[in-house]
Amino acid sequence: MGERIDEEISFRRLEVLLAFMEGGSLGKAAELLDVSTVSVHRALHSLEKGMRCKLFDHQGRQLIPTDAARALASTAREVLTAMSVGIRTAREVAGYSSSVLRLGSLYSLTLGTVPAIIAELKARGTELEVDLTLGSNTELIERLTQGTLDAALLAVPELGAEFQSIQLFEDEIYFAAPAGSRYADLESIDLQTCSHEPFVSLDEGFATYHGFHHAFHLAGATPTVIMTVGDVFSLTSLVSGGVGYTLLPGRVRGLLNDKVRFIPLSDRFRMKQKIGLIFSSIRERDPTLLKLGVACRAIARARSRNQTGS
Structure with missing residues (x-):
């Protein structure tokens, strides 16, 4: 078993990191995720705490991602993509959203x-x-x-x-x-x-x-x-x-x-x-x-x- 991942490092916080990297600011990340700027800042702070290394430099009110943040974001993108595939596969096996x-x-x-229910499904274009x-x-x-x-x-x-x-x-x-x-x-x-x-x-x-x-x-x-x-x-x-x-x-x-x-x-x-x-x-x-x-x-x-x- 590899190194245990700190509980502060969650899929949701990795999504916030990617939104921040894409938007370039707390405000843009908040818009992309439809949450408050405070929520974005808290998530990034918790992620940095869980990583136990510096992810951002502070320039006034702005956060500047470090090389460590960029490296984490690259891996996070792969992990979240793989997890999305895994969730979709598991749901298909369980019959969730199946055809x-x-x-x-x-x-x-x-x-x-x-027969009435089947006819109603077809009438609504449900394949x-x-x-x-x-x-x-x-x-x-x-x-x-x-x-x-x-x-x-x-x-x-x-x-x-x-x-x-x-x-x-x-x-x-x-x-x-x-x-x-x-x-x-x-x-x-x-x-x-x-x-x-x-x-x-x-x-x-x-x-x-x-x-x-x-x-x-x-x-x-x-x-x-x-x-x-x-x-x-x-x-x-x-x-x-x-x-x-x-x-x-x-x-x-x-x-x-x-x-x-x-x-x-x-x-x-x-x-x-x-x-x-x-x-x-x-x-x-x-x-x-x-x-x-x-x-x-x-x-x-x-x-x-x-x-x-x-």
Whole structure:
């Protein structure tokens, strides 16, 4: 290991030195950096202290760089250039400001939300290639934590400080029954009256799975689940085939709508999911995620206007 560098010698102070050498005065350096003259003078003084050698001669109020200052500036220019390349490379490896957006989504959101966001990105001239990963809430949050996804569209859970979210919409949860069943023409469903029926469900880890069991907990009943599946499309097909009943979010009402009825839950069992985009807080300034955030907010506003109008 080489000689340790004094903590007074920082990248920022080397940038100040280069600005001073380029501008030729404290005032010009301050203009280039958009800071005060006092800040420039303090930075140069700290740099000289850390170097433990004279970098400037004083002629009245003027600072005259020494040969030592010129030698340091030459090396600083190389170091800062190399560091800029290193930062850019590290960000590319981490997916920061990448041309590829690694987006996670619930299966159910591929019906309308994901295509709408991609269309909005293209309409805004954002040239991003979207690499889409589908999974449950739990799987997507794990991938975000591991850094293998840039952002995810899901049912927003309680978030700690490590994540941020942008809400897109709230989605109602319905009782799903085959067309022609005894429940198909009801205006609402009291889960206590149907808890004895056979049910099908999503696997554990999906937000709808937890909502399903919470609703029956409120009803004071334990549903008989005869089958679980890993995606909402298979689940809807099982309902249409008469295998069992389930609870489904309203966003999938377009699936098999001639074979499956979506019936509102009675007031005390009503549930809504908050659907949104979540991403790591440390990447809130990532240009790629800023573009995605703008698109998501535009989709949310358009949806809100449509709901208000209807």
